[in-house]
Amino acid sequence: QQPVQSPQAVILREGEDAVINCSSSKALYSVHWYRQKHGEAPVFLMILLKGGEQMRHEKISASFNEKKQQSSLYLTASQLSYSGTYFCGLARFGDKLIFGTGTRLQVFP
Amino acid sequence: SAVISQKPSRDICQRGTSLTIQCQVDSQVTMMFWYRQQPGQSLTLIATANQGSEATYESGFVIDKFPISRPNLTFSTLTVSNMSPEDSSIYLCSVYSNTEAFFGQGTRLTVV
Numbered sequence: 444q445q446p447v448q449s450p451q452a453v454i455l456r457e458g459e460d461a462v463i464n465c466s467s468s469k470a471l472y473s474v475h476w477y478r479q480k481h482g483e484a485p486v487f488l489m490i491l492l493k494g495g496e497q498m499r500h501e502k503i504s505a506s507f508n509e510k511k512q513q514s515s516l517y518l519t520a521s522q523l524s525y526s527g528t529y530f531c532g533l534a535r536f537g538d539k540l541i542f543g544t545g546t547r548l549q550v551f552p
Numbered sequence: 553s554a555v556i557s558q559k560p561s562r563d564i565c566q567r568g569t570s571l572t573i574q575c576q577v578d579s580q581v582t583m584m585f586w587y588r589q590q591p592g593q594s595l596t597l598i599a600t601a602n603q604g605s606e607a608t609y610e611s612g613f614v615i616d617k618f619p620i621s622r623p624n625l626t627f628s629t630l631t632v633s634n635m636s637p638e639d640s641s642i643y644l645c646s647v648y649s650n651t652e653a654f655f656g657q658g659t660r661l662t663v664v
């Protein structure tokens with residue numbers, strides 16, 4: 444089953460914060476986060492492993508709630524370069540990666 | 553890290569024909585993955601290609617429509633057979649390296 448992301452779309456002004464959620468009906472082992480810009484391939488942001496710590500990539504961080512089978516991506520003080528579509532991906536180690544429904548983020552000056 | 557060369561980058565094909573997409577990786581990998589991304593949508597896994605064995609297909613995808621070859625640990629092909637306009641999409645190959653997924657640049661297919 445495909446993970447469900449919310450919201451589907453976010454519009455921000457530079458400097459504003461946003462949270463993107465990823466929910467799964469299956470138990471999570473690891474959660475990936477990717478950003479895809481228009482016409483480009485997805486780019487890896489971070490991975491969260493079961494039992495691991497909250498990860499951080501510049502001003503983007505993520506958390507992993509095993510009980511709720513949910514992960515959240517936190518974008519702080521957004522920049523124009525943050526615009527794109529964000530996907531979570533669920534996988535077991537060395538196994539196939541199943542991507543979430545996606546969240547489109549637009550940051551304006 | 554892994555660098556993936558995928559080709560062609562785009563093609564326009566007549567319905568009823570077939571197109572073969574190639575992916576070359578700069579290192580040996582056990583599994584390669586093929587995804588389809590329809591306009592404005594997420595990435596949908598088509599199949600997992602293992603060297604030396606048949607590909608494993610996801611629900612909704614069949615070998616007759618999307619035959620895959622994996623002759624060695626650095627190369628794979630995906631063929632889109634008997635194409636229809638509904639096959640118009642972006643096709644991406646992907647590999648894992650140290651828990652991170654890397655992607656080819658994608659093949660933008662338009663079927664007319």
